[in-house]
Amino acid sequence: MVGRRFFAAALRTLHGDPLMALGAVLLIMFLLAGALGPLLPIGDPTAIGVGPRLSPPSQALPLGTDELGRSNLPRVVGGILVTFYLAGFAVLLTAVVGVFIGLLAAYFGGYVDGLVARLTDVMYAFPAIILGLLVSSIIGPGTFAVVIVITAATLPLFIRVVRSVALSVAAREFVTAAEVAGASPLRIMVVHLLPNVAGAAIVQLTYALSIGMLIESALSFLGLGAQPPHPSLGSLLQQGATYLTIAPWLVFPPGIILSLAILSVNLLGDGIRDAIDPLKGRSLK
Amino acid sequence: MTALLVAEDLTIDYITPRGTVRALDGATLTLEPGTSLGLVGESGSGKTTLGMAIGRLLPSYARRVGGDLSIDGRSVFALDNDGITTLRRDRLGFVFQSPMAALDPTMRIGRQVSFSLGDRARGDDVFTLLRKVGLADVEHVARAYPHELSGGMAQRVVIGMAIARRPSLIVADEPTASLDASIRDQILDLLMALKEEAGAAFILLSHEMSVVARYCDMIAVMYGGRVVEHGPSADVLNQPTHPYTRALLEAAPGKERAGQRLSPIPGVPPVLSGPSTGCSFAPRCRWAEDLCHRTRPMARDVAGRITVCHRAEAVAEACDDNAFAEN
DSSP: OHHHHHHHHHHHHHHHOHHHHHHHHHHHHHHHHHHHGGGSSSOOTTOSOSSSTTOOOOSSSTTOBOTTOOBHHHHHHHHHHHHHHHHHHHHHHHHHHHHHHHHHHHHHOHHHHHHHHHHHHHHHTSOHHHHHHHHHHHHOSSHHHHHHHHHHHHHHHHHHHHHHHHHHHHTSHHHHHHHHTTOOHHHIIIIIIHHHHHHHHHHHHHHHHHHHHHHHHHHHHTTSSSOTTSOOHHHHHHHHHHTTTTOGGGTHHHHHHHHHHHHHHHHHHHHHHHHHOTTSOOSOO | OOOSEEEEEEEEEEEETTEEEEEEEEEEEEEOTTOEEEEEOOTTSSHHHHHHHHTTOOOTTEEEEEEEEEETTEETTTOOHHHHHHHHHHHEEEEOSOTTTTSOTTSOHHHHHHHHHOTTOOHHHHHHHHHHTTOSSHHHHHHSOGGGSOHHHHHHHHHHHHHTTOOSEEEEESTTTTSOHHHHHHHHHHHHHHHHHHTOEEEEEESOHHHHHHHOSEEEEEETTEEEEEEEHHHHHHSOOSHHHHHHHHHSTTSOOTTOOOOOOOSOOOOBSSOOSSOTTGGGOSSOOHHHHHSOOOOEEETTEEEOOTTHHHHHHHHTTOOOOOO
8 A cells, every 4th residue: 555655656756857767767777687687588698709709780799799709788788787786785785884873973972973973084085996996905806895895985975964864853852752752762763763864865875876886887997896707887898998999889888888877876866856855956957 | 748850059051162151050940749830031041951951851062060950859860871761751741842843754643652652552542642632533643744734733742742651740841832822722721631630740931921820830930041030920920029020021911001112121131151140130130239240149038939139129029019910
């Protein structure tokens, strides 16, 4: 019952905001392509010598082949899977940790808040790429390093937003009323603060997702992310860039998809933000 | 009869980035079980700070500098976390100024009310409580979110949550300030009826003498972080012994003839950063003499009540010939 009402409201919102609807449709397409890619009859992304090396797109090989004669289409679809799901997993991890820390800081205030705020500032000042080089040189390049770097880079964004929203919520009288009714700090944070910061956290989640995809691609481009033979959008871009003048079909599909994916996530985030707070202006129109 | 609440020379500072502000400057107050007390004062007089101190609900930047506040003889500042939680839950009920801020916007009314009833609450208990505060169609109200209620309905819900556990002390901080004049009396009548039924003591924080005069047995007037006059309502209203009380009564509408102006109190209330050296009202007081500016007045018994004024007798005498009470 609640689910149906939620979907009805979501459909109405999408109907009134075509840009957001575009973002949602694109995002769903990419997610489906990534998730169903391995099941589709488009070939094996790691099989070598499927066709001639660096052959242009044809009916049998819709996106051509790379320098090892691997079919490019399954590689791009596989890259979507790696990029989306690595970024998504890392950002969800960020969301859980960030919301928890942000609520703690806002509700308890004092030294806890001061410590969290200063640590957040330090993390915020650290460039993600430098962090990526540091992490991958310590624990070695690969997906685990990517998850850690994305989490570390998006965590301060999350903590800041959740903390600032929760600070204003925690000062309101219903929190005092709950304290009078004998609610424990944990209960106040979960029952009263969390639902009130959820909107802001969801919007931040979408922005963090686009940052996460960018970081994953950048690290893979530098060879610090997904390791061969597994493709990611970033490593495909890097390989394709080598043959840009003689085989441009290698670099454009992953590049366009990455741009569209980040655009669609941002459009969706803007749309959700506007839907939650209709008084705020649009950033993109 | 032992007092339910005793505040003894309670001094509280707010530590802000722009410096320290003294919110309570040695406030002293007693309250007997089952009685109703009106705490009157203008904004910044410390009445909300005193009200919140009862449940140790002060903001994190508040510091207790001195004095104490105890309920049933036990200091609220000495209680451990479990102790204060139990005290708040079982003995105290708070009604806030703005009912909309006192309800969680993301939660249905029924769920919030059941939280205030405690873990063993059943759906019927929620309905019973909502009916008790005069709401009709309680099933509908319980399903609604706070923004779907009117201000008056929301305040009734907040009152219901405050009395849910039959507290022995209800603190209402300007409970009608954000409501229409037409429903103010209904809300206050409801509060008084529920207070009588539960046999609870009641503290009404207000800046309106007329409201307090009608509903409270006792009046405590606050100024500059101190309780400057504290006694039975009829005495305080008929013959104020503190010049500030007198000025408040003169500033209240009701007694003037057509065309006559109300007399405002000249000057502004003080913002203290430490203990006041003299009487904090002296700069605005027409009875003030040298002594008032130099020496801090102490609480003393004058004409059956406690007053904090060097010149209380003179003020009381001047009032003999004109009574301010409405009833």
